[in-house]
Amino acid sequence: MNTDSKNLSNSASKEDNDDIDLMALLFAILRGWKTILFFALIGLLIGVLYGRYVNPTFKSDALIQIEENSQGISALGASASELIAPQASKAQTEAELIRSRMILEPVVDKLNLRIKLMDPSIGYLDKIKSDRVATQINTPDGVSLRTEDGDAQVSQFNVSQGYLNQTFTLTRSDTGFVLSNGFDDFNGQFNKSHLFKGTDGQVQINVTDLPLNSHPININKQSLQISTDIINSKLSVVEQGQQTGIVELSMTGSNQQQASLILKEIILSYIDQNQTRGSEETTKTIKFMETQIPTLKKKLEASEAKFNEFRAKNGTIDVSQEAEILLAENAQIDSQLSELKLKKAELTTYYTEDHPLVIQINDQLTVLNSRKQRINDTIAGLPEVQREFLQLSEDTAINREIYLTLLKNYEQLKVVRAGQIGYARIIDLPINTFNAIAPNKPQIWVLATLLGAMLGAVLVLLKSLLRNVVKDPERIEAKTGVPVVATVPRSPLLTRLRKNKKAPNRLLAYIDHNSLSYEAIKSLRTNLMFGMPVQGRAGQRAKVILITGESPGVGKSFISANLTEVFAQLDKKVLIMDADMRLGELHKMFSMSQENGLADYLSQDVLSQHTTHFSQNNSQVPEAINTQAVSNLASFIHPTGIDNIDFMPRGQHPRNPASLLANGKFNHLMTELNLHYDYIVIDSPPVLAASDAMILAQHADKVLMVTRYDDSIEGQLVYAVNQMNKANIQVDGIILNDVQQGLTSKYSYHYSYAYGDNQ
Incomplete structure (x- = not known):
């Protein structure tokens, strides 16, 4: 036998045969072009089917402006603006507020967004054949869905907690409709509110219309959390630029008019909440004054009646110049004390006794009370009739001053509240463009084809790497020694x-x-x-x-x-x-x-x-x-x-x-x-x-x-x-x-x- 193979160089066998040969991988991919082409065509087919399967997506957008503060109070003068603390807001904070349930819940309730109608007769092939499937329309009057056998319309659907997120089936009957969930069957009539009692609670429903030919319609009542989460998944709230105060809101959906309507209601709900929040402090102050004015008025009337009765009994008393000075000073101190007490009452509505403003007012009250005590001690030395005269006239003057001051501020705040507009305003409301933003069919086709080709290439490479076939003569000689x-x-x-x-x-x-x-x-x-x-x-x-x-x-x-x-x-x-x-x-x-x-x-x-x-x-x-x-x-x-x-x-x-x-x-x-x-x-x-x-x-x-x-x-x-x-x-x-x-x-x-x- 030939033994020349024994003299082969051992250096070739000692080379790093485990290194990846990029050229070999490239040629492996080229040799597997049929597999790659097959998967590319499969990817293209999937892309085409997906483009027909999904409904078109539309987008509506709007703009609002978030101002730093409201100018309604300051425009009326310093005396009124001092009663209301300044307000400030940032656009990013407001953007998160717009997505909250406080804003979205009124929209969900108004447009009946918790009611969901579905056509169970539409399958995957139907979606591919039709290229577009009708979706439900939500309005304040109810929910409607178009089918090939007619429209389904429901104006009211409320269920107990046990029936939330549970699917019911609506079908037309000879006398009206039948509502079933697999366990309970309820019969009702069109355009009439019904209250049914089932195994898991009550169901209140008002059906306006249903498709013919016993075409079934699935209906369920979603929980508030699910409904708001669905809205948030389609809602975008972004500030344009940095510190501009301009917030862009956009809403996507399979129905252009529906998306615009929901976005519009969200904006109106936010503006309403914003305006209510902007006048909240003014409203609280007015309510406080409305409780104090009748009391002060009664107190003034009582002091005037007592003073008039004293004068009718004792006649006019000539008060000395000193007594008049003391009386005037005492009246001034009482007026200041009343104003300070009023401000303290307002401040304690929002702050505690440890707040610096409250502590400052308490210090002023202490000084004024001390001075008042010294004046009272001086007046105590006057004759009894004069002292009583001074006391009654002082009470009357103080009560009158407090009442008039409170009445003046009350009227001013009513004017302020009427002029407050909040710190958010609408720039652009959503409009219907009817231009679908998705699916981008050419892009989907290209991406699906590329993904299919990539998958085919990966499979070819895996096959080439895992199934190490005979190709290179030098490699065979190095491996076998033959x-x-x-x-x-x-x-x-x-x-x-x-x-x-x-x-x-x-x-x-x-x-x-x-x-x-x-x-x-x-x-x-x-x-x-x-x-x-x-x-x-x-x-x-x-x-x-x-x-x-x-x-x-x-x-x-x-x-x-x-x-x-x-x-x-x-x-x-x-x-x-x-x-x-x-x-x-x-x-x-x-x-x-x-x-x-x-x-x-x-x-x-x-x-x-x-x-x-x-x-x-x-x-x-x-x-x-x-x-x-x-x-x-x-x-x-x-x-x-x-x-x-x-x-x-x-x-x-x-x-x-x-x-x-x-x-x-x-x-x-x-x-x-x-x-x-x-x-x-x-x-x-x-x-x-x-x-x-x-x-x-x-x-x-x-x-x-x-x-x-x-x-x-x-x-x-x-x-x-x-x-x-x-x-x-x-x-x-x-x-x-x-x-x-x-x-x-x-x-x-x-x-x-x-x-x-x-x-």
């Missing part, structure tokens, strides 16, 4: 003929003799001629070549038959033997029968292997075997009709092929055949499928292993070579068969050129 003695390109003409099962002859010499494949077989012949000794084993005439493979379907029979044919061109006697007694099909290459072959020869009872002679029927005896040979070989070796080529088919399928090869009869057969042929080509079973090749290799001068390009698994090939080595059998060469030429094949430079007439 040289690649031939790369046989695919014959396009032969590939086309193989599709015709009735093709009589498939040898390259007769159908594609100018092909690269045929030239590669001839190159293999040359390699073998110079690589084998002048004489066969033990000085015998024949040189035995064993052709095997790592697995079925690699093309070993194709190589064996064509290699036999090119050896016969040298005017050498060649025998080709189909030693695959299980599934051999070499007889089809020569359009012959598999009968009377190797298995039959090994299975027969031989009385004497040296004394019997061939049959006297010389017309059936190959020329290569003389008449002195053993007669029982005559019926097992057949002429092929091709000069210098005899064929020994596989014969009938035996039960124990490996045992037949090992029982000694095959040794005797090879001994006799070696005397009459120049070359014997043995087509053996695959190494990984049977052990026959290891037995047959004992008689071979050259052992060649065939592997199929881009199909055989690299690991299986390496394992098959290792199995042969473990049996002390040296594989002399590897034949890379069915190599495909083209730009997508990285290693096509091994066989890219042909010399001569190649048409």
